[in-house]
Amino acid sequence: MSTDTNADVDTESTSKCGASTSEASTDKSSSNCGASSNTDDSSGSKCGASSSSGSSTSNSCGASSTDDSSTEQEVGATVDDFDAEPGQLIAVGLGPGHPEGMTERAKAALLAADHIVGYTTYIELIPDEITEDADDIYDTPMCGEVSRTEESIDRALAGNDVAIVGSGDPNVYALAGLALEILESKGATASMVDFDVVPGVPAAQSCAARLGAPLVNDTVSISLSDHLVPMPEIESRLHSVANENFTITIYNPWSRKRRENFEKCCEILLTHRDPDTPIGVVHGAGRDDEQVLITELGELEELGESEIIDMTTTIVVGTEDTYVWDDRMVTPRGYETKYDY
Numbered sequence: 001m002s003t004d005t006n007a008d009v010d011t012e013s014t015s016k017c018g019a020s021t022s023e024a025s026t027d028k029s030s031s032n033c034g035a036s037s038n039t040d041d042s043s044g045s046k047c048g049a050s051s052s053s054g055s056s057t058s059n060s061c062g063a064s065s066t067d068d069s070s071t072e073q074e075v076g077a078t079v080d081d082f083d084a085e086p087g088q089l090i091a092v093g094l095g096p097g098h099p100e101g102m103t104e105r106a107k108a109a110l111l112a113a114d115h116i117v118g119y120t121t122y123i124e125l126i127p128d129e130i131t132e133d134a135d136d137i138y139d140t141p142m143c144g145e146v147s148r149t150e151e152s153i154d155r156a157l158a159g160n161d162v163a164i165v166g167s168g169d170p171n172v173y174a175l176a177g178l179a180l181e182i183l184e185s186k187g188a189t190a191s192m193v194d195f196d197v198v199p200g201v202p203a204a205q206s207c208a209a210r211l212g213a214p215l216v217n218d219t220v221s222i223s224l225s226d227h228l229v230p231m232p233e234i235e236s237r238l239h240s241v242a243n244e245n246f247t248i249t250i251y252n253p254w255s256r257k258r259r260e261n262f263e264k265c266c267e268i269l270l271t272h273r274d275p276d277t278p279i280g281v282v283h284g285a286g287r288d289d290e291q292v293l294i295t296e297l298g299e300l301e302e303l304g305e306s307e308i309i310d311m312t313t314t315i316v317v318g319t320e321d322t323y324v325w326d327d328r329m330v331t332p333r334g335y336e337t338k339y340d341y
């Protein structure tokens, strides 16, 4: 399988099991699942990948990148390159970002893992007592999700119990699906690595909780990130969803590269909903820099240039029934049609 990406996501390396660990491992134990460094037995880290070469290219992904060039990443080692009894691979959702927001099951899964793999920002969200307990932490900067996911799979195929982490839930615009796709492309199976998913609280729910009760009726999520879904398709989906009376949660709303997507999104929403439709904007729910704003749809586009809307913001667009009461967004579930209160 080859995985198409562009500069907005992941061009940092063709990371095989160990090929690029020197660039990113936080070196908690000097244990890397590296074909060239698997002589370090002290941590119990195993690497069975026969491939040790990996070319590092500069990481041109990211919100501020202006490079639109595409790269094609190919899966490196296949299941035949590993001799070891495979370890376990678990995709763990960390929830919104504070330790209290993590489930007990997520904490237990991370404590049980030999290796923890993830985007640096997410690794930093994990309590120290968990990361210090791991044999190895493999973290890479923004993007790199394909190489990072492949790295986690290779480490599991090499015999390590691996947790790959992400914010929120692994099934919401996250890596659970990619992990299964890459496993399949390597000729492995999910059962071989005892693949499991540990759910976490998704951003939509964390953000809704900060806003009141905007999501208690039918809700649809849309991501404005166009690195995997072309913008015309996103626009068409937005039209369909906004045309129905659903609450909409908007993920990945803004980056310098996506300014036009955000503006287009505001324009589409306003063709279907009144400018005074209540919206909630939540930046960094559960994190130190959390910001919460309830305002109206007509004000949304201007907010695109303000600090509250960026890559860690989720926007909740109310339905035609949503109202604001005492600084809380409320979307009626419909009880009032059947009951007197």
Ligand SMILES: C[S@@+](CC[C@H](N)C(=O)[O-])C[C@H]1O[C@@H](n2cnc3c(N)ncnc32)[C@H](O)[C@@H]1O
Pocket (backbone or CB within 6 Å): 096, 097, 166, 167, 168, 169, 170, 171, 172, 173, 174, 201, 202, 203, 204, 206, 207, 250, 251, 252, 253, 282, 283, 284, 285, 286, 287, 310, 311, 312, 313, 314, 315
């Ligand atoms: C790649 S998606 C990952 C979603 C994640 N798997 C989840 O379940 O929430 C990243 C987007 O999630 C949203 N997001 C993640 N963490 C957030 C937070 N703490 N507060 C608000 N939005 C957040 C933002 O829209 C961000 O652009």
